[in-house]
Amino acid sequence: MIYNVSGLLTGNLGDSQQHEIENERLIVGSYSLERINGSVRLTRIDRSVLVNAEVEAVTDNSCSRCLEPATVGVFVTMEEEFSPINAELVGSSGKLSNNHSAGDGDYYDPALIIDERNFVDLTEALGQAILGALPIAPLCKEDCLGICHTCTVNRNIILCSCAKISQDPRWAGLAGLLEKSAESADRQS
Numbered sequence: 399m400i401y402n403v404s405g406l407l408t409g410n411l412g413d414s415q416q417h418e419i420e421n422e423r424l425i426v427g428s429y430s431l432e433r434i435n436g437s438v439r440l441t442r443i444d445r446s447v448l449v450n451a452e453v454e455a456v457t458d459n460s461c462s463r464c465l466e467p468a469t470v471g472v473f474v475t476m477e478e479e480f481s482p483i484n485a486e487l488v489g490s491s492g493k494l495s496n497n498h499s500a501g502d503g504d505y506y507d508p509a510l511i512i513d514e515r516n517f518v519d520l521t522e523a524l525g526q527a528i529l530g531a532l533p534i535a536p537l538c539k540e541d542c543l544g545i546c547h548t549c550t551v552n553r554n555i556i557l558c559s560c561a562k563i564s565q566d567p568r569w570a571g572l573a574g575l576l577e578k579s580a581e582s583a584d585r586q587s
């Protein structure tokens with residue numbers, strides 16, 4: 399996902415390029431983002447290039463309930479402005495060119511630069527956008543039963559009877575005691 403934008407930088411405002419993304423893969427941190435498909439539009443705007451991307455991606459994750467593999471799909475739209483290191487290219491009207499001194503408010507996000515060879519690399523920006531869209535607690539399936547807290551079996555595979563045992567009549571006396579102490583605690587408060 400690296401594009402040469404020399405033509406856009408030396409061209410006119412509003413010029414654009416369209417690129418398709420087909421079955422790409424990105425590694426971001428510990429995540430492997432797979433089967434990335436979609437499109438990217440690069441548009442020349444004043445002194446920079448606006449990148450609009452619409453992609454879908456799939457990531458292999460772990461289910462937050464049962465810890466088995468969970469495949470999660472997301473759809474992401476991204477809009478970011480990439481600024482050229484070669485500011486002279488985009489015309490002498492740009493005041494950025496010879497004046498990068500600190501304190502004038504210029505800030506280059508390293509993920510959002512057009513490098514000295516006029517390439518835009520979407521890896522970091524798009525990777526972060528996809529990561530941000532992933533669910534915090536992925537599930538292998540909507541109704542995953544998770545792991546039993548008592549015997550630690552995966553309850554999607556083995557339906558253990560731990561939940562029933564806790565309702566065993568032999569425990570009823572203890573349950574009753576607990577209820578009573580809860581009631582007395584309520585009265586005291």
Ligand SMILES: [Zn+2]
Binds near residue numbers: 465466538539
């Ligand atoms: Zn699960």
Ligand SMILES: [Zn+2]
Binds near residue numbers: 546548550551559560
């Ligand atoms: Zn169990």
